[in-house]
Amino acid sequence: MDVQGAGATRPYDAGMGEPRRVAIVGAGPSGIFAAQSLLGHPGIAVDLYDRLPTPYGLLRYGVAPDHTSIKGVGEALARVFESPDVRFLGLVEFGKDVTRKELLGAYDAVIYAAGAAEDAEMAVPGENLPGSDSARSFVAWYSGHPDATPFRLTGVRSVVTVGVGNVAVDVSRILCKTASELTPTDMPDPVLNELRGHVARDVWIVGRRGPQHASFTTPELRELLTLPHVQPVVHDALDEIDLTTLERRPRANVEAMKIAAERSVPDASLRLHLLFWHRPIEVEGRHRVAGITLERTALDDEGHLIGTGEERTIQCELVLRAIGYRGRALDGVPFDEVRGIIPNTVGRVTDARGRVQRREYAVGWIKRGPTGVIGTNKSDAAETVAALVADLADQPPHVLEPVEKMLRRKGLRPTWYEDWMRIDAAEAALGGRYGRARTKIASWSDLLDIARGRGPARRPTSRDL
Ligand code: NAP
Numbered sequence: 001m002d003v004q005g006a007g008a009t010r011p012y013d014a015g016m017g018e019p020r021r022v023a024i025v026g027a028g029p030s031g032i033f034a035a036q037s038l039l040g041h042p043g044i045a046v047d048l049y050d051r052l053p054t055p056y057g058l059l060r061y062g063v064a065p066d067h068t069s070i071k072g073v074g075e076a077l078a079r080v081f082e083s084p085d086v087r088f089l090g091l092v093e094f095g096k097d098v099t100r101k102e103l104l105g106a107y108d109a110v111i112y113a114a115g116a117a118e119d120a121e122m123a124v125p126g127e128n129l130p131g132s133d134s135a136r137s138f139v140a141w142y143s144g145h146p147d148a149t150p151f152r153l154t155g156v157r158s159v160v161t162v163g164v165g166n167v168a169v170d171v172s173r174i175l176c177k178t179a180s181e182l183t184p185t186d187m188p189d190p191v192l193n194e195l196r197g198h199v200a201r202d203v204w205i206v207g208r209r210g211p212q213h214a215s216f217t218t219p220e221l222r223e224l225l226t227l228p229h230v231q232p233v234v235h236d237a238l239d240e241i242d243l244t245t246l247e248r249r250p251r252a253n254v255e256a257m258k259i260a261a262e263r264s265v266p267d268a269s270l271r272l273h274l275l276f277w278h279r280p281i282e283v284e285g286r287h288r289v290a291g292i293t294l295e296r297t298a299l300d301d302e303g304h305l306i307g308t309g310e311e312r313t314i315q316c317e318l319v320l321r322a323i324g325y326r327g328r329a330l331d332g333v334p335f336d337e338v339r340g341i342i343p344n345t346v347g348r349v350t351d352a353r354g355r356v357q358r359r360e361y362a363v364g365w366i367k368r369g370p371t372g373v374i375g376t377n378k379s380d381a382a383e384t385v386a387a388l389v390a391d392l393a394d395q396p397p398h399v400l401e402p403v404e405k406m407l408r409r410k411g412l413r414p415t416w417y418e419d420w421m422r423i424d425a426a427e428a429a430l431g432g433r434y435g436r437a438r439t440k441i442a443s444w445s446d447l448l449d450i451a452r453g454r455g456p457a458r459r460p461t462s463r464d465l
Contacts, residue, residue: 019045019085020392021400023107025094025330026050028057029374030364031113032077033381035086041389045085047107047403051093052146053415053451054423055081057115059374061143064170065185066177073374081417089407089414090451095331097412100360106406108398109359109388112333112342112349116325116365122162125282127321131289135161135171135322142174142195144188144440146447153198156317160292162280163322164207164214169224171320172203176230176270186431186438202271204314208279208297208305211254212241217373218252224272225260231268232260235275279307283319291315325370333360342366347384348391359395361388419451426450 022038024031027050035046054060056074063070080086092098094114103110119134121127133151140148159175161168174182179196187195207214211234214221225232238258243251257274278294285291296310326340334351336343342362343350349360363381365371372380407414423441431439441447448454 020108024111026113027055030377037385053090088417100332111361116370117328118326120324132319144442146444158202158316159318160204168322188442204273207276231265234261327366415451
């Protein structure tokens with residue numbers, strides 16, 4: 001096994017004696033922010049594990065490809081890997097390739113940064129019909145995730161997105177954008193081709209409560225409502241909302257919707273509908289989605305959401321549910337099934353009775369639930385790392401199995417940051433052929449070939465563009 005091979009990995013900087021070793025499970029933004037925060041403390045070496053050969057998690061596979069300024073955060077995160085005290089170990093899956101016990105046997109501390117891997121469900125009949133999917137699957141597909149199932153948009157004329165948060169905004173915006181607006185993104189070529197050819201004319205966003213309760217952030221909402229060639233249609237009476245009772249963000253959201261409701265776009269190629277006070281009660285269709293039936297809702301005297309019994313069906317060929325994510329339990333690690341997180345106190349993992357599990361920590365969405373923007377994970381990670389560093393100072397070093405020995409014993413051949421750099425370079429080269437900054441490589445076999453140094457990415461053919 002090539003753990004110490006030329007250019008494959010770096011041994012830790014041993015200049016200060018044996019460093020304390022920390023494993024981070026998940027190399028997405030929260031894991032990398034945790035590594036960055038740990039680097040502020042001398043004498044700590046960090047290994048970031050990921051099941052993919054690519055670091056950056058949701059930054060690579062969640063942030064919309066047309067939001068390039070957020071992607072710039074990637075440049076800041078990449079600097080963390082310049083440290084000789086940080087390593088990236090790809091293609092190692094927690095629970096499958098390494099267990100909790102093995103990591104605790106090889107590291108002074110383990111930080112879980114596994115994100116929120118599950119989707120909330122609508123729990124309505126027809127939810128699993130072909131053509132009814134989670135927004136996560138759609139995002140994974142257009143972001144070039146190697147596990148994504150391709151979407152076919154042929155014949156899709158109307159799309160209904162359920163949920164009124166930023167994920168709903170992202171997927172709707174991607175559907176509303178024109179081919180030329182999407183071309184500069186890093187989407188894989190087959191995705192770009194599918195999106196270029198789609199004929200959807202109506203995109204609906206449906207909220208179960210009112211416009212003032214939507215969890216959109218206002219700049220994202222405004223961007224969506226001002227897309228050229230898109231006619232916004234607001235189906236609710238916004239004037240009935242008392243703006244003076246609202247906090248800043250909901251007020252700004254409602255104001256943005258009011259402006260959009262007045263907008264006339266004569267050359268529009270697509271209508272974007274905002275429909276509030278409706279909840280899904282059934283996804284219609286025999287063999288695949290043909291529509292969605294919604295029930296009108298209201299709030300009762302105590303502020304609880306109730307159905308009014310008034311129903312309407314929207315004809316559509318694609319339903320995307322953007323109603324939130326949930327964490328997934330990690331093998332052997334305490335898990336709060338109700339909240340979908342690892343129970344913790346300021347990042348220290350606790351069991352169901354609140355007892356701290358020594359040497360185990362959590363950061364990001366698996367720590368606090370799927371809320372906040374990427375930057376939220378920075379302060380979140382700093383809080384956990386402060387707890388970890390305080391605990392390390394109180395503990396004598398453990399007798400640990402050398403990491404390389406543990407990997408060898410398990411027969412694991414991780415990929416390293418240098419291997420990711422080859423994927424990175426191959427994507428830049430692929431994009432460069434057609435004047436794009438990057439074209440994502442979405443196939444497992446291509447990613448593995450490049451990461452393992454078995455050859456360049458497939459050359460694009462004329463069918464690709
Ligand atoms: P979210 O903001 O929590 O929105 C979820 C939406 O789903 C809410 O409108 C919620 O309504 C609705 N919902 C939940 N269960 C439902 C059900 N059974 N039926 C109908 N509607 C239901 O979650 P998200 O959009 O998935 O975003 C997750 C996080 O990522 C957020 O913090 C978001 O800001 C962030 N994000 C940020 C960006 C960006 O900055 N550009 C992009 C994407 C995501 P209720 O309020 O009534 O529960």
